[in-house]
Amino acid sequence: MESRIELIRGDITKLEFDAIVNAANKSLLGGGGVDGAIHRAAGHQLLEECRTLNGCETGEAKITMGYQLPARHVIHTVGPVWRGGNNREDELLASCYTSSLEVAVNNQCKTIAFPNISTGIYGFPKERAAMIAINTTKEFLAKSKTIIKVIFVCFDEENYNLYKNRLNEVGKA
Ligand code: ADP
Numbered sequence: 001m002e003s004r005i006e007l008i009r010g011d012i013t014k015l016e017f018d019a020i021v022n023a024a025n026k027s028l029l030g031g032g033g034v035d036g037a038i039h040r041a042a043g044h045q046l047l048e049e050c051r052t053l054n055g056c057e058t059g060e061a062k063i064t065m066g067y068q069l070p071a072r073h074v075i076h077t078v079g080p081v082w083r084g085g086n087n088r089e090d091e092l093l094a095s096c097y098t099s100s101l102e103v104a105v106n107n108q109c110k111t112i113a114f115p116n117i118s119t120g121i122y123g124f125p126k127e128r129a130a131m132i133a134i135n136t137t138k139e140f141l142a143k144s145k146t147i148i149k150v151i152f153v154c155f156d157e158e159n160y161n162l163y164k165n166r167l168n169e170v171g172k173a
Contacts, residue, residue: 079118
């Protein structure tokens, strides 16, 4: 069977999938990094819809339309800020992936692209984050047949190489 996990290097705002995931902050009202790029590319209607959502807790996810993005939907999830590792950071990061995949399934999204949540401004160690992202996604896909494709989108070369090595080690789903 063809793999359901793919890895690419690039800009998530350019991708035409059922959903792209945004590494948002709790306000859901935009920010820096990938969040800023998604809001710029989607246009002001995205911010207007986000205002109606009353924010989002860390580890949870909420969906909107994609507006001017090529992607149909945006799934906004809030990653944990890295505070040394003893503040449930691993569990909360895993929950971002699981919650986003659940939201995708509940909204008939079969193809979904993830950025490297929490590894930018939020400072999560990249190798540890890649392991959590891949393991959590593989576990989810093993139980759910609805999603046909998960694409990990790496903006920087370091993350791309970490994901490539990890996926070669554990195999794809
Ligand atoms: P966080 O606050 O969750 O750390 P950031 O947006 O600062 O979120 O970073 C998360 C990841 O998104 C980083 O690895 C960063 O390199 C990446 N990133 C930034 N811009 C884009 C983009 N346009 N497409 C995909 N990934 C991006």
